[in-house]
Structure formats: structure tokens, C-alpha cells
């Protein structure tokens with residue numbers, strides 16, 4: 267059991283270490299000359315689109331496309347949790363929609379970063395259009411080659427992957443959280459990296475970065491907390507009804523970068 271708890275905790279630190287190493291280069295479209303055309307917009311580093319996601323100046327609508335390998339469909343409750351989470355934080359007056367589409371296994375497990383990019387290249391169909399900003403998520407039928415313990419990763423400005431088989435291993439059993447609760451926690455966490463947390467595209471209003479663990483929050487009760495030394499986060503998931511929330515410091519950061527100033531629902 268302890269191994270599983272630690273496995274979950276490691277993923278919370280993974281996104282930053284991964285994105286630090288895997289930032290898009292000029293070769294794959296990560297140019298720095300302000301060229302935000304539709305073709306290259308989705309190939310930027312994590313955090314690049316934080317303001318576009320939070321504010322309504324450039325994009326009034328958000329469309330999230332989730333592609334999952336069959337048998338790894340996201341739980342309805344996870345989709346609902348993500349919708350509620352984003353509606354409380356984003357200024358998207360024309361709405362937030364999430365679609366889910368099943369695909370056959372690409373047969374690539376375990377997935378390297380290149381494999382994940384390849385799947386996105388082959389399967390992503392939603393790209394920005396007019397006032398609509400798009401985010402792509404992939405639920406893989408395997409683990410992360412670079413880190414066997416990863417449950418999810420945010421790897422580009424509008425892209426994330428959940429490692430579905432790893433989530434199933436760590437949920438639904440005795441003394442484990444439900445699949446929906448664990449999946450929601452990881453998904454909300456990865457989306458929060460896309461929103462620029464912590465100190466990665468969305469500037470901090472107060473210093474609350476846990477620098478030892480990359481772009482994470484120093485509050486152990488916050489959704490953006492990471493620790494590999496204790497079971498605090500998973501312990502609190504077991505028996506909890508909902509994923510951890512963002513704390514005031516993280517919410518202040520999002521609001522200062524264009525996010526919704528008053529939550530519309532709990």
C-alpha cells in the first residue's frame with residue numbers, strides 16, 4: 267500500500283520536472299517570436315496559455331477534447347468535477363465544453379514523451395478557432411516510460427495526459443480513493459499547471475512556491491501541493507468526497523492573471 271501512496275504522490279511533482287526537460291524547441295514549433303497562429307499555438311510550453319485560459323479578452327469559449335483508449339473512459343463524475351472547477355476559475359462567458367472520444371489502443375505503452383506527442387499529432391482534432399480556445403487531453407492505456415510512477419503530466423500549453431492504467435492501479439481498492447476521486451484530482455491538478463500554477467506562466471502574488479518540488483504550492487492542503495515524503499495527500503483523498511481545492515494563494519494568482527474573481531459555485 268505504501269508503495270502505491272508514494273506512486274501517486276510522485277506524479278504531483280512530475281509535471282514540472284517533465285516539462286522542464288521537454289519544453290518544445292524551435293524545431294517543433296516552440297518559437298519565441300510571438301507567432302501565435304493556429305498551426306503552432308498548441309506547441310508552446312506549459313503555462314504559455316495561462317492568461318488565454320483564465321481571461322476572456324482573447325478567447326470567450328473553452329473546448330476540451332479528451333481522447334481515451336477504450337476501457338479507460340473517464341468517469342462522468344471526473345468530467346463534472348473538471349467542468350465545475352474550471353467554471354469557478356475561468357472567465358469564459360460563452361461556455362466551457364468537454365467532449366470525450368474513444369480510440370483503439372495505439373499499442374505504444376509504456377508511453378514516452380515522443381509517443382504522447384505522436385498520439386496528439388494523430389488524434390487531436392480540436393484547434394483554436396475564432397473566440398474558442400481548445401485543450402487536448404489523452405487517457406493512455408499504459409504508464410509513462412520516463413517515470414513509472416506517473417499518474418499524469420501536463421506537457422504543452424494546452425495538452426495533458428493521464429496514465430489510465432496507473433490511475434486504475436491506485437484506485438478503487440481497499441484503502442484507496444475511488445477512481446473518480448483520484449482521476450479528478452490528477453486532472454484538475456494538470457489543468458492547473460496549464461493555468462500557470464505555481465509561478466509558471468501565472469505570477470505569484472505572494473511567495474508560496476515549493477521550489478524544491480518545482481512548480482508546486484507550499485500548502486499541504488492545496489491541490490497544487492506535492493510531497494513524496496508523507497502520505498498526507500492520498501491519506502486525505504481516502505474517504506474524501508471531492509478532490510483537494512486550490513488554496514487562497516493559488517486562487518489569488520489565478521485571479522490576478524485574469525481568472526474569475528468570484529466563484530459561481532462550490
Ligand SMILES: [Zn+2]
Nearest residue numbers: 278279281282
Ligand atoms: Zn504538478
Ligand SMILES: [Zn+2]
Nearest residue numbers: 483488513516
Ligand atoms: Zn496552492
